[in-house]
Amino acid sequence: MRTRPLKVALLGCGVVGSEVARIMTTHADDLAARIGAPIELAGVAVRRPSKVREGIPAELITTDATALVKRGDIDVVVEVIGGIEPARTLITTAFEHGASVVSANKALLAQDGAALHAAADENDKDLYYEAAVAGAIPLIRPLRESLAGDKVNRVLGIVNGTTNFILDKMDSTGAGYQEALDEATALGYAEADPTADVEGFDAAAKAAILAGIAFHTRVRLDDVHREGMTEVTAADFASAKEMGCTIKLLAICERSADGASVTARVHPAMIPLSHPLASVRGAYNAVFVESDAAGQLMFYGPGAGGAPTASAVLGDLVAVCRNRLNGATGPGESAYAALTVSPMGDVVTRYHISLDVADKPGVLAQVATVFAEHGVSIDTVRQQGRQDGDGEASLVVVTHRASDASLSGTVEALRKLDTVRGVASIMRVEGE
Numbered sequence: 001m002r003t004r005p006l007k008v009a010l011l012g013c014g015v016v017g018s019e020v021a022r023i024m025t026t027h028a029d030d031l032a033a034r035i036g037a038p039i040e041l042a043g044v045a046v047r048r049p050s051k052v053r054e055g056i057p058a059e060l061i062t063t064d065a066t067a068l069v070k071r072g073d074i075d076v077v078v079e080v081i082g083g084i085e086p087a088r089t090l091i092t093t094a095f096e097h098g099a100s101v102v103s104a105n106k107a108l109l110a111q112d113g114a115a116l117h118a119a120a121d122e123n124d125k126d127l128y129y130e131a132a133v134a135g136a137i138p139l140i141r142p143l144r145e146s147l148a149g150d151k152v153n154r155v156l157g158i159v160n161g162t163t164n165f166i167l168d169k170m171d172s173t174g175a176g177y178q179e180a181l182d183e184a185t186a187l188g189y190a191e192a193d194p195t196a197d198v199e200g201f202d203a204a205a206k207a208a209i210l211a212g213i214a215f216h217t218r219v220r221l222d223d224v225h226r227e228g229m230t231e232v233t234a235a236d237f238a239s240a241k242e243m244g245c246t247i248k249l250l251a252i253c254e255r256s257a258d259g260a261s262v263t264a265r266v267h268p269a270m271i272p273l274s275h276p277l278a279s280v281r282g283a284y285n286a287v288f289v290e291s292d293a294a295g296q297l298m299f300y301g302p303g304a305g306g307a308p309t310a311s312a313v314l315g316d317l318v319a320v321c322r323n324r325l326n327g328a329t330g331p332g333e334s335a336y337a338a339l340t341v342s343p344m345g346d347v348v349t350r351y352h353i354s355l356d357v358a359d360k361p362g363v364l365a366q367v368a369t370v371f372a373e374h375g376v377s378i379d380t381v382r383q384q385g386r387q388d389g390d391g392e393a394s395l396v397v398v399t400h401r402a403s404d405a406s407l408s409g410t411v412e413a414l415r416k417l418d419t420v421r422g423v424a425s426i427m428r429v430e431g432e
């Protein structure tokens with residue numbers, strides 16, 4: 001084994017960074033044996049140097065991240081600060097100064113993955129980012145390496161733990177969205193500003209990364225259709241239950257039937273209780289991958305948290321260090337297929353629509369006509385008159401598969417009917 005250590009610079013020492021440093025120290029011998037050389041923490045860039053950081057020698061702490069990545073003797077830079085800048089500049093500077101990079105930065109990779117890969121390639125360095133998607137769950141390397149000989153057709157997953165916790169709470173207790181969010185905040189699952197999670201931004205970044213790797217095509221955050229889950233109600237869960245379903249915030253990346261294009265989207269959807277993703281509870285993540293030869297694969301585990309995310313970072317660190325010792329690099333960007341990324345309107349899906357309608361002759365026929373005019377075939381219709389004598393009825397329509405454009409056109413036209421008093425809920429149905 002080589003005795004001269006490989007030098008690691010850590011950018012960020014928060015929940016994840018401190019766990020990375022801790023594991024590097026406590027598992028030092030095992031990591032050295034697995035890599036073939038010891039690794040040494042050579043510097044830690046932080047914003048608040050006065051904070052006490054147990055186990056990290058004070059002389060390693062610096063506020064000058066730029067100087068750290070420019071040192072020239074750093075083998076691997078581990079970036080766990082998140083956000084676009086200064087992370088982007090620090091990563092490219094690290095490549096230019098001879099280091100490979102391990103990053104957990106989903107937002108940056110979803111926005112600028114191509115440019116970062118190009119910078120890594122130009123400098124003959126590695127860019128690994130297993131921790132950017134679903135914390136500890138191995139997904140990037142299984143897709144990038146284990147499934148490199150297969151053809152992935154679909155990636156369907158729960159990739160945000162906060163929203164899964166909230167939806168699971170609503171499902172199991174009948175709570176409304178706000179009540180479940182309050183509990184998630186009190187328990188530390190939701191941040192003080194939960195927007196990135198509940199509006200689907202976090203999941204959309206992960207969907208972009210997964211779609212890009214799965215389909216060997218550049219997919220950026222802007223290509224991902226995104227709907228949050230703040231509008232999901234207790235009534236939606238009651239409807240889902242009647243259909244033998246639950247509701248999950250899903251990231252769905254699909255190849256079209258003709259194979260020429262792909263779509264990526266994040267939105268709440270009903271899925272049958274019999275689907276493996278329906279039993280993913282609490283803050284856990286799970287991703288279902290469908291491919292030609294392997295068939296159906298499911299990856300499950302903790303999608304966030306210091307130690308789980310550090311596990312993924314350390315796995316990358318070992319791989320990158322091994323490559324470095326071998327004078328090699330691992331797989332870079334694979335975007336050769338360059339498939340068209342189609343808009344949401346082209347997605348083929350099913351809708352569950354709940355309408356409040358006038359309870360009088362001809363209304364059902366009128367509603368059915370709107371569906372027919374938009375080329376949308378109805379699977380089931382359930383009507384329930386109200387006991388309160390207000391002359392209204394609830395109408396629940398579940399469609400067969402149709403393009404999202406036809407389905408949303410149908411809903412728009414339904415809203416214009418005098419006899420439709422309101423559209424109580426619209427939810428896509430997936431996983432069948």
Ligand code: HSE
Nearest residue numbers: 159160161162303304
């Ligand atoms: N906030 C994310 C989640 C974890 O709730 O899953 C980091 O991506």
